[in-house]
Amino acid sequence: xxxxxxxxxxxxxxxxxxxxxxxxxxxxxxxxxxxxxxxxxxxxxxxxxxxxxxxxxxxxxxxxxxxxxxxxxxxxxxxxxxxxxxxxxxxxxxxxxxxxxxxxxxxxxxxxxxxxxxxxxxxxxxxxxxxxxxxxxxxxxxxxxxxxxxxxxxxxxxxxxxxxxxxxxxxxxxxxxxxxxxxxxxxxxxxxxxxxxxxxxxxxxxxxxxxxxxxxxxxxxxxxxxxxxxxxxxxxxxxxxxxxxxxxxxxxxxxxxxxxxxxxxxxxxxxxxxxxxxxxxxxxxxxxxxxxxxxxxxxxxxxxxxxxxxxx
Numbered sequence: 240x241x242x243x244x245x246x247x248x249x250x251x252x253x254x255x256x257x258x259x260x261x262x263x264x265x266x267x268x269x270x271x272x273x274x275x276x277x278x279x280x281x282x283x284x285x286x287x288x289x290x291x292x293x294x295x296x297x298x299x300x301x302x303x304x305x306x307x308x309x310x311x312x313x314x315x316x317x318x319x320x321x322x323x324x325x326x327x328x329x330x331x332x333x334x335x336x337x338x339x340x341x342x343x344x345x346x347x348x349x350x351x352x353x354x355x356x357x358x359x360x361x362x363x364x365x366x367x368x369x370x371x372x373x374x375x376x377x378x379x380x381x382x383x384x385x386x387x388x389x390x391x392x393x394x395x396x397x398x399x400x401x402x403x404x405x406x407x408x409x410x411x412x413x414x415x416x417x418x419x420x421x422x423x424x425x426x427x428x429x430x431x432x433x434x435x436x437x438x439x440x441x442x443x444x445x446x447x448x449x450x451x452x453x454x455x456x457x458x459x460x461x462x463x464x465x466x467x468x469x470x471x472x473x474x475x476x477x478x479x480x481x482x483x484x485x486x487x488x489x490x491x492x493x494x495x496x497x498x499x500x501x502x503x504x505x506x507x508x509x510x511x512x513x514x515x516x517x518x519x520x521x522x523x524x525x526x527x528x529x530x531x532x533x534x535x536x537x538x539x540x541x542x543x544x545x546x547x548x549x550x551x
Contacts, residue, residue: 240271240272240274240283240309240356240357240419240420241287241419241420242272242285242311242419242420242499242506243311243356243417243418243419243420243421243423243426243491244423244426245409245421245423245426245427245428246422246423246424246426246427247420247427247428247429247430248410248429249299250426252397252427252429253427253429254394254397254408254410254427254429255393255410255427255504256393257395258321258391258413258448259380259412259414260393260410260411260412260413261368261369261372261389261390261391261410261411261412261413261415262389262390262391262392262393262396262408262409262410262411263353263387263389263390263408263409263411263519264345264387264388264396264400264406264407264408264409265400265406265407265408265409265428265430266313266315266322266351266387266405266406266407267315267322267323267405267406268313268314268315268316268322268324268326268348268364268547269288269290269313269314269320269327269331269543270284270285270311270312270313270352270533270543270544271283271284271312271313271314271350271451272309272310272311273297273300273304273308273309273310273312273350273352273385274308274309275300275301275304275305275306275307275308275309276307276308276309276358276360277290277380279301280298280300280304282294282297282299282314284543284544285420285543285545286294286542286543286545287340287531287542288543290314290331290543290544292333292334292336292339293330293331293332293339293542294314294330294333294339294348294350294397294481295305295340295343296343296347296383297350297361297383297384299381299382299384300350300381300384302376303378303380303381303384304409304430305358305360306360307358307359307360307361307393308357308358308359308360309314309356309357310352310354310355310375311352311353311354311355311356312351312352312354312387313350313351313353313387314327314348314349314350314351315348315349315350315351316325316329316330316346316348316349317349318506320367320383321403321404321405322405322508324434324520324538324539325475325480325538325539326346327346327348327432327475327539328472328480328520328538328539328540329342329346329479329541330342330343330348331539331540331541332347332483332540332542345445345536347383348383349383349384349385350383350384350385350486350491351385351386351387352375352384352385352386352492353370353375353386353387354372354375354417355371355374355378355418356371356416356417357515360365361510362366364416364417364418365416365417366448367413367414367415367416368411368412368413368415368416368417369413369414370413371417372389377483385539387537388530389501392422393408393410396408397429399443400431400466401431405431406430406431406432406434407429407430407431407432408429408460409426409427409428409429410426410427410428410429411426411427412426415497419526430484432522432524433520433522433523433525434505434520434522434523434525434538435459435521435523435532435547435551436456436518436519436520436521436541436544436545436546436547437457437458437459437464437471437510437518437519437521437546437547438455438457438459438460438515438516438517438518438519438546439455439456439458439470439484439488439513439515439517440456440457440458440466440497440498440512440513440515441455441456441496441497441510441512441513441520441521442453442454442455442456442484442488442498442510442511442512443456443471443509443510443511444474444509444511447551451477451481451485452476452481452484453473453477453489454470454471454472454473455471455472455473455519455537456470456471456498456506456510456518457469457470457471457501457521457532457535458497458498458515458549458551459546459547459548459551460546460548461467461499461548461549461550462550465498465499466493466498466501466515467496467499467500467530467549468498468506468529468530468531469521469530469531469532470499470521470523470535471506471541472500472521472532472535472536472537473536473537474537475492475536475537475538476535476537477482478511480537480539480540483540484517484519486541487517487540488513488517490509491513491514491516491517492511492512492513493512493513493514494512495512496510496512496513496526497512497513515538518540518541518542518544519539520538520539520540520541521535521537521538522535522536523534523535523536524540530549
């Protein structure tokens with residue numbers, strides 16, 4: 240099963256209203272389906288990979304959930320009292336159990352649950368959201384697992400999430416079914432900060448001659464597969480992320496640009512080209528008419544999802 244996805248609101252920052260809608264915080268983490276339909280607990284990302292080894296503190300779900308249950312939720316790590324994707328990025332790719340256990344003590348995560356498409360072997364996906372939510376609330380969820388609160392007033396939660404520095408709000412139609420793998424208009428998302436997943440097509444060294452990673456060139460594929468430049472970004476590129484990217488990009492170096500268009504000298508000069516295989520999460524302010532990202536900030540390597548297309 241793949242998670243149901245939300246569609247951006249037609250007008251940025253404007254949520255639907257009326258008694259037919261419910262509202263939740265949009266959590267800044269990693270989407271995960273907790274699945275006990277097999278012999279062991281699986282924590283499945285959007286690409287279907289099992290990330291259970293990365294989050295040993297969530298093993299409590301193996302015995303807490305009825306066999307044959309699938310929960311939908313977000314794994315989040317807190318920093319300064321709010322969910323932090325960069326903090327979570329330190330844990331996402333760890334598969335060594337001893338290392339994961341050590342990180343669980345240093346950077347603990349929570350699993351914030353908001354849906355239950357399957358409960359004890361019974362398919363609830365065709366039932367309305369309100370019924371699935373009622374079924375979810377019957378479960379005795381152990382820490383660090385918690386329910387995502389549901390609110391009736393979208394404007395109130397929109398203002399509150401902005402004031403608290405949270406990512407945004409998801410509006411869900413009360414009658415909505417659970418539609419695996421589909422981006423539905425029954426779930427709408429409004430964000431205070433825009434994020435996307437992009438491919439690294441090249442990197443630039445620091446200007447001080449150190450040879451260390453100073454910036455990356457990010458791209459997105461069009462419908463035909465051609466890679467187009469989104470931005471050159473260096474903000475957020477420091478410490479663990481810089482070291483991780485250096486190790487990932489060095490083996491991927493190539494002699495020519497992977498981008499479909501001819502890049503301006505300001506972007507191409509001094510760039511080390513790489514095969515576009517590494518995915519990065521990037522937050523940005525807006526996108527220009529030519530498709531470039533304004534004020535991009537790098538947040539972490541992704542291996543749990545696919546690249547966002549150029550048209551997105």
